[in-house]
Amino acid sequence: MSAAESADVFHRARGRTLDAFSPEKEREWKGPFYFVQGADTQFGLMKAWSTGNCDTGGDEWGQEIRLTEQAVEAINKLSPKPKFFVLCGDLVHAMPGTPWRKEQTRDLQHVLKAVDQDIPLVLVSGNHDLGNAPTAETVEEFRQTWGDDYFSFWVGGVLFLVLNSQLLYDASRCPALKQAQDRWLDQQLSIAGQKQCRHAVVFQHIPLFLHSIDEDDDYFNLTKTVRKELVDKLTRAGVRAVFSGHYHRNAGGTYQNLDMVVSSAIGCQLGQDTHGLRVVAITADKIVHRYYSLDELSRGAVEADLKELLKE
Numbered sequence: 415m416s417a418a419e420s421a422d423v424f425h426r427a428r429g430r431t432l433d434a435f436s437p438e439k440e441r442e443w444k445g446p447f448y449f450v451q452g453a454d455t456q457f458g459l460m461k462a463w464s465t466g467n468c469d470t471g472g473d474e475w476g477q478e479i480r481l482t483e484q485a486v487e488a489i490n491k492l493s494p495k496p497k498f499f500v501l502c503g504d505l506v507h508a509m510p511g512t513p514w515r516k517e518q519t520r521d522l523q524h525v526l527k528a529v530d531q532d533i534p535l536v537l538v539s540g541n542h543d544l545g546n547a548p549t550a551e552t553v554e555e556f557r558q559t560w561g562d563d564y565f566s567f568w569v570g571g572v573l574f575l576v577l578n579s580q581l582l583y584d585a586s587r588c589p590a591l592k593q594a595q596d597r598w599l600d601q602q603l604s605i606a607g608q609k610q611c612r613h614a615v616v617f618q619h620i621p622l623f624l625h626s627i628d629e630d631d632d633y634f635n636l637t638k639t640v641r642k643e644l645v646d647k648l649t650r651a652g653v654r655a656v657f658s659g660h661y662h663r664n665a666g667g668t669y670q671n672l673d674m675v676v677s678s679a680i681g682c683q684l685g686q687d688t689h690g691l692r693v694v695a696i697t698a699d700k701i702v703h704r705y706y707s708l709d710e711l712s713r714g715a716v717e718a719d720l721k722e723l724l725k726e
């Protein structure tokens with residue numbers, strides 16, 4: 415695929431928003447709706463994991479292609495259609511500057527091209543997309559390939575914020591970018607804090623925490639200091655839910671009124687969960703969600719539940 419062709423595949427986030435949604439029309443609450451969340455397509459990890467070489471392995475990704483195709487086909491069949499499909503990072507496995515990255519990216523873009531044009535894609539950056547310690551160059555590469563690394567958009571009266579969690583994980587090589595995201599986030603949260611939206615929801619790759627606000631730091635969460643500072647900002651502004659990936663297992667917990675949701679992967683599982691997606695329903699008062707295996711989705715299990723999920 416040439417660069418020109420791939421440029422037409424998605425509505426990339428630009429200018430810190432998504433042009434798929436009109437900010438004027440979407441500011442108002444019009445009743446319950448739902449969207450689909452996935453994470454960690456991570457083309458290449460299944461092979462790398464099976465060989466025990468996660469740093470430079472990952473020279474095959476046929477399984478991930480099939481799983482992501484199954485996800486896309488199931489999403490396209492949903493009725494009513496979800497408002498959007500958000501992929502919470504680790505789109506591909508190969509880190510910046512490592513072998514197979516171009517090929518994995520090309521193949522994922524090819525699969526995502528099949529997503530129904532009426533279901534906008536929302537793409538979130540993960541550690542494998544940007545590198546564990548991102549730089550101005552890796553962030554710029556992501557922006558060229560997939561769109562802005564942080565942005566916001568409105569859907570039906572709900573304010574959605576997409577964060578670059580690598581800037582919260584390790585910004586030692588790009589401190590100015592972290593400061594810019596922090597300033598932008600404060601601005602966005604002041605909109606939410608003034609109750610101009612029905613709900614505010616955050617998407618990021620790395621969870622704030624996996625189970626509880628006081629858990630120890632590890633590879634799969636943000637450090638206690640960063641986590642507490644951010645969670646306080648979010649809860650003060652009234653953010654109700656944060657959806658993430660990264661863990662390749664389902665997990666989560668609550669802190670005050672905030673639901674921290676950790677969704678397992680479309681691709682490689684590191685625990686006992688199934689390859690799957692989360693369906694998230696937003697009503698006037700609630701945000702409810704359920705994780706479905708790809709097979710359940712393909713069998714039409716979501717339709718049966720949607721009525722109940724979208725009940726006010």
Ligand SMILES: [Fe+2]
Pocket residue numbers: 454456503504540542660661662
């Ligand atoms: Fe991952």
